[in-house]
Amino acid sequence: MTNRPILDKEIKADIFSGMSGNPVVPVQLRPEDTFCFSCHKGVPCWNACCHGADITLTPLDILRLSEGFGIRPREFLAKYTVPAMWEAADLPVAKIKMGGDDGKGPCPFMTGDGCSVYAHRPATCRYYPLGLASVKMKGAETRDDFHFLVKETHCQGHASTKEMTVAEYCAEQGLTGHEAVDRGWIDIIMKMASWQGVGGPMGQGVTSQTKKMFFMVSTDVDGLRSFVFTTKFLETYDIAPEDIEALKTDDEGMLRLGLDWMKNVLFNEKTLAMKEAVLRASIAKIREETGAS
Ligand code: SF4
Numbered sequence: 148m149t150n151r152p153i154l155d156k157e158i159k160a161d162i163f164s165g166m167s168g169n170p171v172v173p174v175q176l177r178p179e180d181t182f183c184f185s186c187h188k189g190v191p192c193w194n195a196c197c198h199g200a201d202i203t204l205t206p207l208d209i210l211r212l213s214e215g216f217g218i219r220p221r222e223f224l225a226k227y228t229v230p231a232m233w234e235a236a237d238l239p240v241a242k243i244k245m246g247g248d249d250g251k252g253p254c255p256f257m258t259g260d261g262c263s264v265y266a267h268r269p270a271t272c273r274y275y276p277l278g279l280a281s282v283k284m285k286g287a288e289t290r291d292d293f294h295f296l297v298k299e300t301h302c303q304g305h306a307s308t309k310e311m312t313v314a315e316y317c318a319e320q321g322l323t324g325h326e327a328v329d330r331g332w333i334d335i336i337m338k339m340a341s342w343q344g345v346g347g348p349m350g351q352g353v354t355s356q357t358k359k360m361f362f363m364v365s366t367d368v369d370g371l372r373s374f375v376f377t378t379k380f381l382e383t384y385d386i387a388p389e390d391i392e393a394l395k396t397d398d399e400g401m402l403r404l405g406l407d408w409m410k411n412v413l414f415n416e417k418t419l420a421m422k423e424a425v426l427r428a429s430i431a432k433i434r435e436e437t438g439a440s
């Protein structure tokens with residue numbers, strides 16, 4: 148993922164952009180802002196953007212695409228993706244494996260008629276030619292999300308006079324639900340990016356084991372489920388019995404739990420509560436080690 152200058156003196160991360168090359172400096176857009184764009188099979192650049200594209204897959208993208216193929220995420224991952232580092236956050240992610248030795252070839256899902264996985268296409272492809280970025284001004288408490296227009300020289304869609312607002316375009320592309328479910332994953336990436344200047348969360352580096360866990364949570368819901376049900380996880384965290392039962396089959400629920408757990412591990416957020424007995428034992432151990440009464 149390439150980060151580009153949008154604003155000065157802020158901590159930022161581009162979440163979706165999917166550019167294949169030749170970018171111009173993006174323009175910041177709000178939901179009510181308008182832009183002109185149209186993509187259809189008649190454009191001379193048809194499918195150009197599906198070559199060498201930089202498509203990072205969100206956890207929900209992976210679930211949806213796997214379901215579309217009737218396979219589990221682990222198999223989808225092995226067949227169609229490559230691991231990569233999201234450098235701004237120093238976290239591992241999965242990207243679609245583009246064709247060609249140099250990765251500049253076609254997306255494996257591209258056909259002459261367009262995208263063969265259109266109904267399940269990744270969020271980055273839905274956004275294009277918009278990108279989504281998140282910024283947190285230094286010293287600010289909250290983060291600000293905004294869209295930007297990606298204008299690549301090969302894309303003729305910008306020559307259209309069809310005008311729409313950013314909000315209308317996102318609704319047309321079915322993006323509202325995607326953003327809500329993947330919010331936890333985006334939050335983690337943003338927070339990690341914001342901590343990079345001081346070496347990691349609370350000034351502490353993140354271990355390679357924790358990064359591996361983040362990758363598993365983000366990409367392999369069955370691996371996560373096995374971890375939750377075969378380790379001391381359920382003895383440690385306070386999860387309602389009916390929720391535990393649902394987690395046996397609910398992939399999105401399992402994903403939410405995994406991302407909440409990662410927020411707890413990485414940033415000490417109270418997204419998961421420890422069981423009372425575990426908490427008491429933990430406090431007693433700390434007291435014993437420090438000699439506190
Ligand atoms: S998933 Fe579909 S829209 Fe996205 S790059 Fe591949 S072919 Fe293009």
Ligand code: SF4
Pocket residue numbers: 185186187190192193194195196197275276301302303304305
């Ligand atoms: S108009 Fe842009 S988005 Fe549409 S096919 Fe051409 S390069 Fe891709």
